[in-house]
Amino acid sequence: MNKKYAALGISAALTTSLLAACASTDETTSNEGSDDSNVVNVYSSRHYDVDQQLYKQFEEETGIKVNVVEGKSDELLERLNTEGESTEADLFITADAGNLYQAKEAGHLQAVDSDELESNIPAKYRDTDNEWFGLTKRARVIVYSKDRVKPEELSTYEALTEEQWNGKVLVRPSENMYNISLLASFIEVNGVDEAKEWAKGLVNNMARDPQGNDRDQAKAVVAGEGDVAIMNTYYMGLMLNSEDEEEKKVAEELGVFFPNQDTTGTHVNISGIAMTKASKNTENAQKLMEFMSEPSAQEKFASVNYEYPVNESVEPNELLQSWGEFKEQDINLSVLGENQQEAIRIFNEVGWK
């Protein structure tokens, strides 16, 4: 007898705790299964407080509740891969066109036909089939030590492989998406062989084994480990506005140089938004996409991270304006995804850690 009670008791305890677990998330998730509920579900790899404020503002204006899973791009993408058509996500927000391309290739996205999106977002920052839309853009530039390098000495990404920069170039490891996309763009602009030569040449000129993140490259330049670093523009913005005085000091000793102005243009990437093919709340999702492309949202969304807004009617942040305008690589950003695998292979082959 007793044994049965124990078994019963244990199963009861298990059930109760499981029910308790789901009941507590019930308020936000119970109605996601139905078609006409007033929600939109977002997988986002951005984690800024401003995003939350914008979602809240959207909720107030439209009455549509925004549910968010924040994660890293890779994980969210893999989650979409696994969930396939049964995903609960309506929208996917992520950095790097390479990631958006992957989602499209895997068949997770659907085209969105919206005049508002098309007028707010220039064609080169949209997918050719309108399956994804850029929201912000960032440039991958060369930063240099104001003490030791004159901007006149700098010209192109390719020039960094020359003898002059031997042992002076700093860049982060190759597993990073920004580097993969950078090389992917070179494969498009210069061809596979030249891109590989460039990677080989750069490895040869590195000041140290690649390590750390973009900010670490900036610090290493100021510390004198190297003279120039390849990094994204917004990290300069973040460092100049850091709570940490020392980080500010570092950034103030660095200059920003937009390479390849006379040739192929500076590498630009985006963060963007896309609607999932399996979306159950397509109307709400489209409303949120349009909302994000509007000038008022664009301004906040871009400036919090010192990025350039894609909507051309919106001025970038003052700091970005102070760096001046620049010529961008003239490629459709889809190629960053198309050449991704090739880029990873090249990195492995030339021994870029």
Added chain:
Amino acid sequence: MNWHAVKRQLNGWAILSFLAILLIVLPGVVVLVELFAPVNENWQHIQEYLLPRYVRNTLFIMLATGLLTTVIGTSLAWFVTVYDFPFRRFFKWALILPLAIPPYIGAYTYHGILNYTGVIQTTLRNQFGITVDQSYFNIMSIQGTVFIFTLFLYPYIYTITRAFLHNQSSSMIENARILGRGSWDIFFTVVIPISRVAIIGGVSLVLMEVLNDYGVVKYFGIQTFSTAIFSTWFGMKDTSSALKLAGTLMILVIAILTMERLVRGRKQFSYASTKVKPLKPRPLQGWHRYAVFAYVSIVFAIAFVIPFTQLTAWTFLTFDTVFTEEFWQLVWNTVRVAFIATVIILLFALIIANYTRLFPSNMTRVISKVTTLGYSIPGAAIAIAVITLFLWLDDKVLDMAKALDLSQTFVFRTTLIMLIFAYVIRFLAIGYNSIESGFEKVGKSFTEASRMLGWNTVQTFFRVDIPMIKGAIMSAFILVFIDIMKELPLTLFLQPFNFSTLATQAFKYVSDEKIHEAALASIVIVLMSGLLIFVSHKVLDKEAD
């Protein structure tokens, strides 16, 4: 006991045990099946360019960390148990505290301290005008990785070895003393041999943590087996090759576990009575006293005080921007999900451990081995398996709802059930190991006496077994709870909508290169874990006295 009785007993315990085992086998099978699938063209590339370096790095880190944690963990356990020196009672539990700092948090904290804008270099530069060679302060290297793992993982060896020395070695050490052996001699010829089982148990825990770590090596940019799995999976989009790597890793871990079992299997330590005579510490004389004190203090400072102080400073720096109303929600989420999962894990662990103990057979031996398998399955593989299972489940629920013409259905994947399920698979082994060793220590004689006096297994379980292993249950609870609180890859992958924990919050800030902002969430994890360690120590101590 006749055959019928055995058969009847098997039912209740066995069914529940099998159920739990099924959960764990599931992701294991997903991984192992892939191991035998044909290779694709990526595999060639991985073998040629990646594997040699990955394997070399992984082996180096494992060997060096294993060695260093053993030296530090064992020596600390020895000093604290055998000698009396200033603040010994404090260090006894304080030396466990580094366990409260997850290695990935330790890694970014130390990088923050040592880098160009860190407190050391800044002070040297601004106060003394000294600019140092960066390579001396570079922690993002393979040696730095070993340093981090050693600091924050040695407590596994320290705790297990200290408990063993404290409880079981007194007669042997005292006899050796009477026979005139010196301290060094005793340490190497008596202590190491008799406590090798405990040490190996600790080392195997350390090595599994090292093998499965993703946060530290990813942050430092060190290429190891676990980064290889993720970069193949996410970078090359090759799930098949990623699972092959995961399978290889899993076999490696199973090999470690089997070795540990083999060493342990031959020796059974159980109390002859419930009262064991603990070792009495001996006061140290002269400079020895201060040397030991200095050594212990330095380890404690580097592994806890320094990173903790740095985190506190960063917390003050960013408190206003990071501390919002939602922060309480994070704390509540973390505690809630860890608590529920821990309770479930302990229930399963108790059932399985009691079953395998009372009905030893080939089958239960297999069950006991499989239970520890979850720890060996790489987090990524558990995530794939769990999502696949829940997709299937949700599909069935949807079909049922359609058949019944319901307008609303229940979607498991949008709830915490999926995440908790994954935690159970991942951490059952930890709960099980503690409870199993608790049972091992008390032996079966009390249970048998109780059965002889007329109580059945269930009555005995609740009235004799559980009270006797109270301590083991509590340490299991605390170990599992802390581990879940720190857990990263599964939580990131399986979190439902609008759900974050302290660990994922800290990680998000770190991956956005906002180290200072990550401090608040990190320090709350450290404080809560530290508090639990303190409480458990106090309770266990009382019990021991």
